[in-house]
Amino acid sequence: MSPSFLRQSALAVALLGASAAALADPTTILFVGNSYTFGRVDPVMSYNAANVHDLTAAFNAINPSGTNSYPIGTPPATGGSFEQHPWGGVPGVFKKMTDEAGLNYDVSLSTRNAASLRGQFLNTANSTWDLRGNVASQSWGKVVLQEQSDAALPPGKGKNANLATFNAYADQFERFIHDGSAQTYTETQLFGSLAACTATGLSSTSCNLSRVIPKNNNANANTQIYLEQSWARPDMVEAHKITTPDKTTPNGAPIVDTGASGGAATLYYGNLAGMTSDLHKSFYDKATSNSGFAGVVPVGDAFQRAVDQGLVLGKGFYDANGVYVEPSDGSMNLWWLDRTHASKYGSYLSALTLFGSITGLDPQSLGRQEQAAADLGISADAAWALQGVAAAQLGFAVAVPEPGTWALSLAGLLLMGLRARQRKV
Numbered sequence: 001m002s003p004s005f006l007r008q009s010a011l012a013v014a015l016l017g018a019s020a021a022a023l024a025d026p027t028t029i030l031f032v033g034n035s036y037t038f039g040r041v042d043p044v045m046s047y048n049a050a051n052v053h054d055l056t057a058a059f060n061a062i063n064p065s066g067t068n069s070y071p072i073g074t075p076p077a078t079g080g081s082f083e084q085h086p087w088g089g090v091p092g093v094f095k096k097m098t099d100e101a102g103l104n105y106d107v108s109l110s111t112r113n114a115a116s117l118r119g120q121f122l123n124t125a126n127s128t129w130d131l132r133g134n135v136a137s138q139s140w141g142k143v144v145l146q147e148q149s150d151a152a153l154p155p156g157k158g159k160n161a162n163l164a165t166f167n168a169y170a171d172q173f174e175r176f177i178h179d180g181s182a183q184t185y186t187e188t189q190l191f192g193s194l195a196a197c198t199a200t201g202l203s204s205t206s207c208n209l210s211r212v213i214p215k216n217n218n219a220n221a222n223t224q225i226y227l228e229q230s231w232a233r234p235d236m237v238e239a240h241k242i243t244t245p246d247k248t249t250p251n252g253a254p255i256v257d258t259g260a261s262g263g264a265a266t267l268y269y270g271n272l273a274g275m276t277s278d279l280h281k282s283f284y285d286k287a288t289s290n291s292g293f294a295g296v297v298p299v300g301d302a303f304q305r306a307v308d309q310g311l312v313l314g315k316g317f318y319d320a321n322g323v324y325v326e327p328s329d330g331s332m333n334l335w336w337l338d339r340t341h342a343s344k345y346g347s348y349l350s351a352l353t354l355f356g357s358i359t360g361l362d363p364q365s366l367g368r369q370e371q372a373a374a375d376l377g378i379s380a381d382a383a384w385a386l387q388g389v390a391a392a393q394l395g396f397a398v399a400v401p402e403p404g405t406w407a408l409s410l411a412g413l414l415l416m417g418l419r420a421r422q423r424k425v
Helices: 004-023 057-063 089-100 117-122 131-135 164-177 187-189 194-198 272-291 299-309 344-359 372-377 380-393 406-424
Strands: 028-033 105-113 142-143 182-184 209-214 222-227 243-247 255-258 292-296
Touching: 004 028, 028 089, 028 131, 089 105, 089 344, 089 372, 117 131, 117 164, 131 164, 142 164, 142 344, 164 187, 164 222, 164 272, 182 187, 182 272, 187 194, 222 272, 222 344, 272 292, 272 299, 272 380, 292 344, 299 344, 344 372, 344 380
Parallel strands: 028 105, 028 142, 142 222, 222 292
Antiparallel strands: 182 209, 243 255
């Protein structure tokens, strides 16, 4: 039998299993995170929102401080909006993929701009946004934890680098979800000493503040908890001027701060690979040290794989002189204008990696005509290429395209490679 026949047979068996699973009770999954999770801008931010439970929408209706204060898209005065809820985001893309695979997933998200795991657990933003309460609102089948973008980095390697805090509050969430016992503690106790606590950047007053965590009545020892590995940030690698959000132009694009208070932005790494390596180590070390975690979803590694394979081409960013460089080739770019948040391509790759990690199915089984990609304006060639990246990262054999489409896929990949070489010349 040919490898192609065996692969198709295995896929058929997997889909039959998925169809049977769809008849059972839905698998409940909660995505805990921030703007990397909810997608930051459309078309991802609101994608499939009708089929996702946005657990922060009610908070935002009362107190919108968890939402950026500048417009996304057309300014509100002319009919636009802010980061309007409900959010679908990457969970919405994931939900679409599971539906296409015949799986029955009930998807929820609990997200807030720039939220860290500590901020989520202690509700440090304000009393309205009870993010920890979202986690305790029901018993979950699966939970995905996404840390603030650079918080899991070693000390000094990012503006928000706080590895000790990432480790501590990843563990706090694991206990809260699995055991749920009430806690009263100080962060001096949590980190082992006052010195260790203040080394995280907290004041001695904060370190010695009594933290009262009520019991999680919906704790479930069988919940599978995943850590989602963050991706490397080009804005921490590429020389540029300090930028600030533009509150008037479409899409809230950053504007250059060239004033006396501006200047060159701090760069923390010489390349994306170095940052990816540190993030990989942080997330996998945590999962290895605590058996309560089901594993790591290697989104950051998938981003790096796409970069290494030359699939990520054009870039738009402010150069070292503060001049915005518009992408010239119209090609795939995993990052949005600010070079930290994901573009629709990056969010799609995130969802593919989550899909494969959590369901155990090969992302390539979704195929070139996958619906979420089409809805987001991602071509069939790009969707197939990104499915291959996610599949390879998760250890699946990279499939040969179906006979009717192999030439188109090959042409698309060759074009990407040609553009990559042209940009290097």
